[in-house]
Amino acid sequence: MNDIIREFLLETTENLSQLDLDLVTLERDPAERETLARVFRTLHTVKGTAGFLGLTRLQGVAHAAENLLGRLRAGDLAYNPEIATALLAVVDAIRTILAAIEATEQEGDGEYSALVLTLERLTRATGIGPTPRPAPAAVASGTSPGSRGSVPELAAVVIGPTRVALPEPVAPPAPPAPVSVVTQEPAEARAPAVADTSIRVDVGLLDKLMTLVGELVLARNQIVQFGTTQEDSGFLGTLQRLNLLTTELQAGVMKTRMQPIANLWGKFPRVVRDLAVACGKQVRIDMDGQETELDKTIIEAIRDPLTHMVRNAVDHGIELPAERVARGKPAEGRLHLHAFHEGGKVIIEIADDGGGIDPTRVRDKAVRASLVSPEQVARMSDRELVNLVFLPGFSTADRVTHFSGRGVGMDVVRTNVEKIGGTVDVESQPGRGTTVRMKIPLTLAIIPALTVTSAGDRYCIPQVSLLELVRLEGDQVRTGIEFIHGVPVYRLRGNLLPLVYLDRLLQVDPRRREGGEVNIVVLQADDRPFGLVVDEIHDTEEIVVKPLRKQLKGIAAFAGATILGDGRVALILDVLGLAQRAAVVSGARERTLTEKPAASAEIRNRQAVLLFAAGGGRMAIPLAQVARLEEFPRSAVERAGGQDVIQYRGEIMPLVHVARVLRKQRNGNGPNGKPRPRPNGHDRAPSDQKVQVVVCAREGRHIGLVVGRILDIVEETIATRSGAGRPGVLFRAVVQDRVTEFLDVEAVMRSADPGRFGAAAVTAAG
Numbered sequence: 001m002n003d004i005i006r007e008f009l010l011e012t013t014e015n016l017s018q019l020d021l022d023l024v025t026l027e028r029d030p031a032e033r034e035t036l037a038r039v040f041r042t043l044h045t046v047k048g049t050a051g052f053l054g055l056t057r058l059q060g061v062a063h064a065a066e067n068l069l070g071r072l073r074a075g076d077l078a079y080n081p082e083i084a085t086a087l088l089a090v091v092d093a094i095r096t097i098l099a100a101i102e103a104t105e106q107e108g109d110g111e112y113s114a115l116v117l118t119l120e121r122l123t124r125a126t127g128i129g130p131t132p133r134p135a136p137a138a139v140a141s142g143t144s145p146g147s148r149g150s151v152p153e154l155a156a157v158v159i160g161p162t163r164v165a166l167p168e169p170v171a172p173p174a175p176p177a178p179v180s181v182v183t184q185e186p187a188e189a190r191a192p193a194v195a196d197t198s199i200r201v202d203v204g205l206l207d208k209l210m211t212l213v214g215e216l217v218l219a220r221n222q223i224v225q226f227g228t229t230q231e232d233s234g235f236l237g238t239l240q241r242l243n244l245l246t247t248e249l250q251a252g253v254m255k256t257r258m259q260p261i262a263n264l265w266g267k268f269p270r271v272v273r274d275l276a277v278a279c280g281k282q283v284r285i286d287m288d289g290q291e292t293e294l295d296k297t298i299i300e301a302i303r304d305p306l307t308h309m310v311r312n313a314v315d316h317g318i319e320l321p322a323e324r325v326a327r328g329k330p331a332e333g334r335l336h337l338h339a340f341h342e343g344g345k346v347i348i349e350i351a352d353d354g355g356g357i358d359p360t361r362v363r364d365k366a367v368r369a370s371l372v373s374p375e376q377v378a379r380m381s382d383r384e385l386v387n388l389v390f391l392p393g394f395s396t397a398d399r400v401t402h403f404s405g406r407g408v409g410m411d412v413v414r415t416n417v418e419k420i421g422g423t424v425d426v427e428s429q430p431g432r433g434t435t436v437r438m439k440i441p442l443t444l445a446i447i448p449a450l451t452v453t454s455a456g457d458r459y460c461i462p463q464v465s466l467l468e469l470v471r472l473e474g475d476q477v478r479t480g481i482e483f484i485h486g487v488p489v490y491r492l493r494g495n496l497l498p499l500v501y502l503d504r505l506l507q508v509d510p511r512r513r514e515g516g517e518v519n520i521v522v523l524q525a526d527d528r529p530f531g532l533v534v535d536e537i538h539d540t541e542e543i544v545v546k547p548l549r550k551q552l553k554g555i556a557a558f559a560g561a562t563i564l565g566d567g568r569v570a571l572i573l574d575v576l577g578l579a580q581r582a583a584v585v586s587g588a589r590e591r592t593l594t595e596k597p598a599a600s601a602e603i604r605n606r607q608a609v610l611l612f613a614a615g616g617g618r619m620a621i622p623l624a625q626v627a628r629l630e631e632f633p634r635s636a637v638e639r640a641g642g643q644d645v646i647q648y649r650g651e652i653m654p655l656v657h658v659a660r661v662l663r664k665q666r667n668g669n670g671p672n673g674k675p676r677p678r679p680n681g682h683d684r685a686p687s688d689q690k691v692q693v694v695v696c697a698r699e700g701r702h703i704g705l706v707v708g709r710i711l712d713i714v715e716e717t718i719a720t721r722s723g724a725g726r727p728g729v730l731f732r733a734v735v736q737d738r739v740t741e742f743l744d745v746e747a748v749m750r751s752a753d754p755g756r757f758g759a760a761a762v763t764a765a766g
Contacts, residue, residue: 003260003262004053004266005053005101005105008049008053009098009101009102012046012049012094012098013095013098015042015045015046016091016094016095016098018038018042019039019042019043019091020088020091022035022038022039023039023084023087023088023091024084026039026079026084027079027081027084030078030079030080033073036069036072036073036079037073039069039087040066040069040070040072040073043062043065043066043069043090044062044066046058046062046094047059047062047063047066050062055097055101055107056107057097057107057108057110057112058094058097058107060112060116061093061094061097061112061115061116062090062094064090064115064116064119064120064123065087065090065119067119067120067123068083068086068087068119068122068123069087071123077122077123077125082122083122086115086118086119086122089115089118090115093110093112093115096108096110097110201256203296206253206256206257206296209253209256210253210254210257213249213250213253213446214446214544215544216246216249216250217246217250217446217542217544218544218563220242220243220246221541221542221564221565222566222567223239223242224239224243225565225566227239250446250542254295254446257295257296257297258293258294258295258296259293259294259295259296259299260290260291260293261289261290261291261292261293261294261299261339261346261348262287262290262291263299264299264302264303264306265287265290265337268285268287268307268310268337269285271307271310271311272285272310272314272335275311275314275315276314279314279315279320280320280321281314281318281319281320281321281333282321282331282332282333283314283318283332283333283334283335284332284333284334284335285334285335285336285337286334286335286337287336287338288336288337288338288339289337289338289339289340290339292339292340292341292346293442294346294440294442295442298346298420298440298441301416301417301419301420302348302416302417302420302422302438302440304412304416305413305416305417305424305438306348306350306438308410308412308413309350309413309436310335310337310350312410313335313350313352313354313434313436314333314335314352316354317333317352317354317355317356317433317434318333318335318352318353318354318355319333319354319355323355327431329353333353334352334353335350335351335352336349336350336351336352337349337350338351341442345422345439345440345441345442345464346439346440346441346442347437347438347439348437348438348440349435349436349437349438350435350436351433351434351435351436352433352434353432353433354434355430355431355433356428356429356430356431356432356433356434357386357389357426357428357430357434358430359382359385359386359430360385362385362388362389363377363380363385363388365394366385366388366391366394369394371388371391371394372388372391373737375734375737376737379717383427386426386427386428387425387426389410389426390410390411390413390414390424390426391411392411394410394411417438417440418576420440420441421440421441421462421464421559421574421576422438422439422440422441423438423439423576424436424437424438424439425437441462441464446542446543446544446545447462447463447464447542447543447545448462448463448540448541448542448543449461449462449463449540449541449542449543449562449572450463450466450521450537450538450539450540451538451539451540451541451564451570452502452519452521452532452534452535452536452537452538453534453535453536453537453538454503454506454508454534454535455502455503455506455508455509455510455511455535456511457508457570457571458538458564458568458570459502459534459570459571459572459573460543460562460570460571460572460573461521461523461532461572461573461575462559462572462573462575463540465523465524465525465575466521466522466523467522467523467524467529468522469519469520469521469522469537470490470492470519470520470522470531471517471518471519471520472490472517472518472520473517473518476518477516477517477518480518481499481518484496485607485608485623485715486608486623486713486715488501490520490531492522492529492531495529497520497522497529497530497531498530498531498582498584499520499530499531499532499533500530500531500532500533500578500579500582500584501533502532502533502534502578503535505557505578505581505582506557511535512535518533519533519534519535519536519537520532520533521533521534521537523575523578523579524575525575525576525578525579525580525584528584530579530582530584532578541564541565543562543564543570543572544562544563545559545560545562545572546560546561546562546563547560548560548561555577556574556577556578556580556581557573557574557577557578557581558571558572558573558574558577559572559573559574559577560572607622607623607624607715607716607717607718608622608623608624608713608715609621609622609623609713609714609715609716609718609735609742610622610623610626610629610694610710610712610713611710611711611712611713611735611736611740612692612694612707612708612709612710612711613707613708613709613711614658614659614662614707614708614743615658615659615662615663615708616659617741618711618738618739618740618741619658619707619729619740619741619742619743620733620735620740620741620742620743621694621705621742621743621745622742623713625696625745626694626695626696627695627696627702628695629692629693629694629695629710630648630692630693630695630704631690631691631692631693632646632690632691632693633689633690633691634689634690634691637655637691640652643655644657644706646693646704648695648702648704649702651701651702653695653702653703653704654703654704655691655703655704655705655706656703656704656705656706656748656749656751657706658705658706658743658748659708661728661748661751662726662727662728662729664751691706692706692707692708692709692710693705693706693707694707694710696745696749698749703749705743705745705748712736714735714736716735716736718733718735721733724741725741727747728743728744728747728748728751729741729742729743729744730742730743730744
């Protein structure tokens with residue numbers, strides 16, 4: 001049986017039981033407006049669904065009853081026993097039709113024209129008049145059904161199973177509406193009805209049941225761990241049985257919470273139709289994978305994000321018919337919803353064949369709205385530019401409509417999806433269409449997870465993010481881990497895998513032995529693989545997810561907590577949060593470290609630079625030219641031969657004040673060809689202050705560049721450059737969104753000691 005029809009039978013059967021009660025209630029109290037409204041809504045729903053499913057007989061009966069109820073609600077007619085009998089006959093007719101549908105998937109051969117005529121006649125009646133008291137169909141014991149008058153007011157009215165229309169005041173009694181009888185099977189051979197095989201359960205009760213099962217799973221894990229130390233065969237056999245039963249019970253309870261995504265998608269055809277009409281477009285919606293099941297809590301969490309993306313596809317994505325025809329496309333646009341399981345998650349794709357997203361337009365809009373800087377977008381790929389639509393406040397709409405254009409929505413979509421441990425991204429080709437892809441977990445309650453240890457503490461990693469495990473021993477530790485611009489990486493099958501040390505990321509005291517084995521958990525976050533270095537790797541087990549208190553919810557590294565088999569609490573790691581915190585999925589490292597080195601121009605173009613302040617400005621030196629960063633007390637600086645020097649690692653290292661050298665080169669020499677003398681005490685710090693020094697080396701010789709303040713070490717692609725502007729500066733560039741001068745280190749060193757760092761020496765040093 002079609003799932004939609006099965007659901008219709010179940011829901012309508014439940015509603016008919018309530019209809020019987022409501023109609024009897026109205027006989028006792030015709031002025032009960034709320035009950036009358038509920039009866040009207042129920043029959044209206046039956047009529048609408050019957051029309052949608054093509055059940056014409058059922059639709060006709062329900063429609064005639066709805067018309068009669070409409071006049072009753074409007075106050076044009078008074079509810080009386082004749083109307084009550086007719087409406088109860090409608091309930092019986094609907095039951096008969098439903099039984100036929102369940103038995104044969106057809107409406108049966110029943111004839112309901114007489115009932116419809118009776119309903120239409122009652123609807124056409126005029127005048128309200130007084131409402132007579134209802135005549136009971138059966139009375140208390142000891143009184144014959146036909147006796148009246150002497151019977152006191154009854155506390156209840158019993159309506160028999162047969163409905164007979166009451167006679168007209170001036171006409172002969174109307175014949176009872178014919179009701180077809182269904183050719184039924186014997187009771188012992190008849191399958192149970194749909195309503196008898198299904199029940200509706202309150203969601204709160206299911207949640208409580210799931211919580212109890214979760215606690216049972218925790219107890220099972222503790223007993224299983226205890227059982228590893230036991231040798232009693234009887235106990236171990238019982239333990240194995242308990243483990244099996246708990247697993248089956250957990251699977252059964254989980255299944256009660258699972259719902260097909262069709263329950264959510266059912267409203268989208270109407271949404272698309274109404275929005276397309278309002279926008280003057282022609283849109284066809286196709287859906288496949290409706291049977292894909294998700295936890296009810298997940299379905300509720302993605303309801304609004306999915307609705308928003310479907311509306312966006314119709315409003316923004318698909319073009320007007322004339323525009324599509326001009327581009328060689330069919331006038332009717334196509335929206336395709338696709339759901340499927342992959343890698344322990346559910347993938348939902350919303351694809352349209354519309355105009356697509358122009359990366360250039362997105363870039364210009366984002367820069368104009370000051371959401372990103374021109375330097376940032378200059379380094380982005382087309383896919384990264386398209387995904388800027390998820391920035392808060394971003395919109396490509398040129399005007400605000402009833403449906404969109406206010407820059408609110410896509411950022412909320414990403415936020416809501418990430419809250420449940422999912423991801424969302426956009427792929428688009430201008431002129432061909434756009435695909436929004438969501439990856440979401442099946443459930444949030446009980447998940448398989450890998451337990452690891454770092455710095456003496458245990459953590460759980462959801463298995464859906466786990467790709468593989470790598471262990472390095474001996475020489476592999478020394479040769480396998482490399483550094484690119486200071487970032488540790490491991491070459492995994494030809495790809496550079498960025499490494500993140502969990503103890504360093506969480507800022508806890510490490511307990512790893514230097515030179516010992518290295519355990520790498522290869523994870524995937526937002527389609528970007530990275531390696532999480534931990535101290536130990538334990539088993540995989542099912543864990544019950546416990547939410548964190550509100551004080552801890554803001555920590556991006558953790559997704560929740562759980563209780564392990566030994567009763568200890570372990571934090572559940574948020575893989576995406578870890579990747580973001582370690583900058584694995586931010587622009588710089590994701591482009592550089594996850595690509596093959598031979599194919600990555602970014603690796604060649606990027607460089608690490610040291611930022612410092614000197615002479616009131618912001619300057620930079622390539623980090624490759626820096627040997628060490630030191631800080632000396634001012635009292636340790638001495639004068640020798642008219643030059644500042646300091647005793648450093650067994651040698652006398654000359655010091656060069658960068659600001660002083662740049663000022664001298666800018667001002668030039670005096671009239672006699674000698675350097676202009678500097679004012680007494682100029683650029684000299686008090687003796688109790690520290691001097692920050694950048695140590696550079698050439699052929700084993702060191703020189704210290706005295707700077708005002710060391711700012712940062714960053715890794716950038718130096719794309720925007722301009723002329724030097726003054727001697728001692730190689731060029732100007734944008735670093736961290738600020739104009740920065742790059743120091744000509746070689747020129748500064750030559751000016752400090754031409755004999756030691758002259759042209760020949762520098763050339764020899766390479």
